[in-house]
Amino acid sequence: MESDPENALIAGGDEIRLLLVDDHAVVRRGLQMVLSLEPDLNVVGEAGDGREALARVADLRPHVVLMDLLMPVMNGVDATRAIKRDHPEIEVVALTSVLEDRLVIDAVEAGASGYLLKETGPEVLCAAIRAAHRGQVHLDPKARRRLVRELRTPEMRESLTARETETLRLVAKGLSNRDIAERLEVSEVTVKTHVSNILSKLAVQSRTQAALFALKEGLVGLE
Amino acid sequence: MESDPENALIAGGDEIRLLLVDDHAVVRRGLQMVLSLEPDLNVVGEAGDGREALARVADLRPHVVLMDLLMPVMNGVDATRAIKRDHPEIEVVALTSVLEDRLVIDAVEAGASGYLLKETGPEVLCAAIRAAHRGQVHLDPKARRRLVRELRTPEMRESLTARETETLRLVAKGLSNRDIAERLEVSEVTVKTHVSNILSKLAVQSRTQAALFALKEGLVGLE
DNA sequence: GGAATGCTCCACCTTTGGATGGAGGATGCC
DNA sequence: GGCATCCTCCATCCAAAGGTGGAGCATTCC
Numbered sequence: 001m002e003s004d005p006e007n008a009l010i011a012g013g014d015e016i017r018l019l020l021v022d023d024h025a026v027v028r029r030g031l032q033m034v035l036s037l038e039p040d041l042n043v044v045g046e047a048g049d050g051r052e053a054l055a056r057v058a059d060l061r062p063h064v065v066l067m068d069l070l071m072p073v074m075n076g077v078d079a080t081r082a083i084k085r086d087h088p089e090i091e092v093v094a095l096t097s098v099l100e101d102r103l104v105i106d107a108v109e110a111g112a113s114g115y116l117l118k119e120t121g122p123e124v125l126c127a128a129i130r131a132a133h134r135g136q137v138h139l140d141p142k143a144r145r146r147l148v149r150e151l152r153t154p155e156m157r158e159s160l161t162a163r164e165t166e167t168l169r170l171v172a173k174g175l176s177n178r179d180i181a182e183r184l185e186v187s188e189v190t191v192k193t194h195v196s197n198i199l200s201k202l203a204v205q206s207r208t209q210a211a212l213f214a215l216k217e218g219l220v221g222l223e
Numbered sequence: 224m225e226s227d228p229e230n231a232l233i234a235g236g237d238e239i240r241l242l243l244v245d246d247h248a249v250v251r252r253g254l255q256m257v258l259s260l261e262p263d264l265n266v267v268g269e270a271g272d273g274r275e276a277l278a279r280v281a282d283l284r285p286h287v288v289l290m291d292l293l294m295p296v297m298n299g300v301d302a303t304r305a306i307k308r309d310h311p312e313i314e315v316v317a318l319t320s321v322l323e324d325r326l327v328i329d330a331v332e333a334g335a336s337g338y339l340l341k342e343t344g345p346e347v348l349c350a351a352i353r354a355a356h357r358g359q360v361h362l363d364p365k366a367r368r369r370l371v372r373e374l375r376t377p378e379m380r381e382s383l384t385a386r387e388t389e390t391l392r393l394v395a396k397g398l399s400n401r402d403i404a405e406r407l408e409v410s411e412v413t414v415k416t417h418v419s420n421i422l423s424k425l426a427v428q429s430r431t432q433a434a435l436f437a438l439k440e441g442l443v444g445l446e
Numbered sequence: 447g448g449a450a451t452g453c454t455c456c457a458c459c460t461t462t463g464g465a466t467g468g469a470g471g472a473t474g475c476c
Numbered sequence: 477g478g479c480a481t482c483c484t485c486c487a488t489c490c491a492a493a494g495g496t497g498g499a500g501c502a503t504t505c506c
Contacts, residue, residue, distance in 0.1 A: 070406065098405050100398070161482060174432035175323070177463070182321050183293065190484055196464060206492090207463075208431040209397035215438065216445055222438055384452060400493070413454055419494060429462090430493075 015039070016133050019062035020046045021053040021079065022095070023071040027118070031066065034122045041129060050074025050082075057083055057090060064132050067112070069096040069103055077106045084111030091132040095125075104143045115143040160201060165219070167194040171207050172214035238262070239356050242285035243269045244276040244302065245318070246294040250341070254289065257345045264352060273297025273305075280306055280313060287355050290335070292319040292326055300329045307334030314355040318348075327362075337361045383424060388442070390417040394430050395437035 018041055020028045028046050035041045045060045047053040051074045057065065065083060069076035080092045093114035094107040104115055113132040116125060117140050128138040160168060163184075170180045177195065181188040195207060204210050214220050241264055243251045251269050258264045268283045270276040274297045280288065288306060292299035303315045316337035317330040327338055336355040339348060340363050351361040383391060386407075393403045400418065404411040418430060427433050437443050 098402055100402065102396075163483065171431070172435075173325075174427070174429060174435050176429060179321055179323065186483085187485060189486065192462095192464070193484080196466090199464075204397070206397065206399060208394070208434050211431050211434065212395075212397050212445070222435070386453065409453085410455065412456065415492095415494070416454080419496090422494075 015042045016064055016129060017060070017062040018043045018129065019053065019056055019060060019065045021048075021050070021056075021065060021071070021076065022046075022068040023048050024068075027068070034125065037122075038126050041126060050076060050079030053079045054082055054086075057087060061087075062090065064129050065090060065092045066095050066129070067092050069094055069107060070098065077103070077110045080107060080112050081110040091135070093128055093132050093138075104139075108139075114138045116140050117143070160198060164194050164198050164201070167191060168198050168210060168214050169220050171195065171198070172211040172220045174211070238265045239287055239352060240283070240285040241266045241352065242276065242279055242283060242288045244271075244273070244279075244288060244294070244299065245269075245291040246271050247291075250291070257348065260345075261349050264349060273299060273302030276302045277305055277309075280310060284310075285313060287352050288313060288315045289318050289352070290315050292317055292330060293321065300326070300333045303330060303335050304333040314358070316351055316355050316361075331362075339363050383421060387417050387421050387424070390414060391421050391433060391437050392443050394418065394421070395434040395443045397434070 018035065020031050020043060022028050022031070025048075032043055035043055044062055045056045047056045049071045053065065053067070053074075056062075065080075067076045067080055071079075076094060076096070080094070083090055083092055091113045092111060093116060094112040095116045095118060096103065097118040107115055113135075114128045114137060116128055116138075120140060124140075131138040166184065167180060170183055175183065177188050177191045181191045184191070195210075198210055199205070199207070202210055202213050204213060215222060241258065243254050243266060245251050245254070248271075255266055258266055267285055268279045270279045272294045276288065276290070276297075279285075288303075290299045290303055294302075299317060299319070303317070306313055306315055314336045315334060316339060317335040318339045318341060319326065320341040330338055336358075337351045337360060339351055339361075343363060347363075354361040389407065390403060393406055398406065400411050400414045404414045407414070418433075421433055422428070422430070425433055425436050427436060438445060
């Protein structure tokens, strides 16, 4: 570990100053514990919401901010945006328990240099912090997949076949697989096959999300 | 049976002339079989789609039309509307295998005097035909429930509590119960309780339908 | 002090949804 | 002909969703 030239370099007085932002004291505690084991990572402060985070950032001038996204008062996305606006040199790593498409997109768009799930292990967490400090972007693999997906323009999405489109249309009307099967006069397994392919092609996780997609795309109207 | 004064009356030369409309020959066959056992019910013709039905109606002047709603060329709802426009005295009984809200509403609104599921037994079927002939409306109990529901104005729907509304909002964004639980910081069982109550209050059958409802009501936007 | 309502949680259970991997027939393209 | 794509169907399996009937606790309202 100490043979790592990079660690040796930054251990020489160039430690990383961290600010923890999370509305749960226990989470901050846990992070403290984990990070205290790393000589080069130095937690210089905490904040319980976005507004507090802004004040701390101005005071403490951390190198990297570990930012929870779902918080009262001011959410992490807005806080990230504000921090990057006022202090572009400070890196923000988003850290949340929920993997939600919009959240990933918004966070990255707001200027986050990383997106981690709270379930990720200490090694990954530390690696992401150091990467951020070097100006690199480190996304959780899951988050990256979501993001890449979203950035693909609609026409880049694998196109649905005629039958799949028909199926999606009925999904978006709220029908169950059984109903769709009767409607299309095929077996329910066939419908499940179609739905499964639809979900995979649209890169969504549930029929409800597929329905929302169909509405967004104007495939069906809202009545 | 022949002690029934009403049957005796119409058996005296006043039989009910029926037109069967369904795109499946086997279904028409089956109906033929069932109805041939009833002396007062006389099938005078068949049609395989809505357009054909219109022609047959003009020719054969049936008293009652048994109309499938899902057909190629011209669907049963449009056919019903056309029949009631040109021949208001002819009664139409909708007969379908799918119980779908919009279909029930559209059929009744188009002028159908009945709505039956194909799974209903012969007795109910015959009773519905005779009721229609007498000018009475006979809906399948399930269909009636759906209709009554729909006719309740939105303000008559049981109102959602604050927490339920919050939950519905997240359902309508495509989140799973687990995601919602994390988001609201409650257990997944609690979310399931809320969702269950939401479905029951809104009188819908799935979270996807609940999501569509929320969108219609403007509870959430489409991004 | 009740009574009612809302929020949270639980256990138990059934149904639905969804993933995976495979298969055959139909069609059309090279 | 061979190849690819699509549509259909199947079995199996696991996870998610949803129903039912409870329960404790806090609040408010009478």
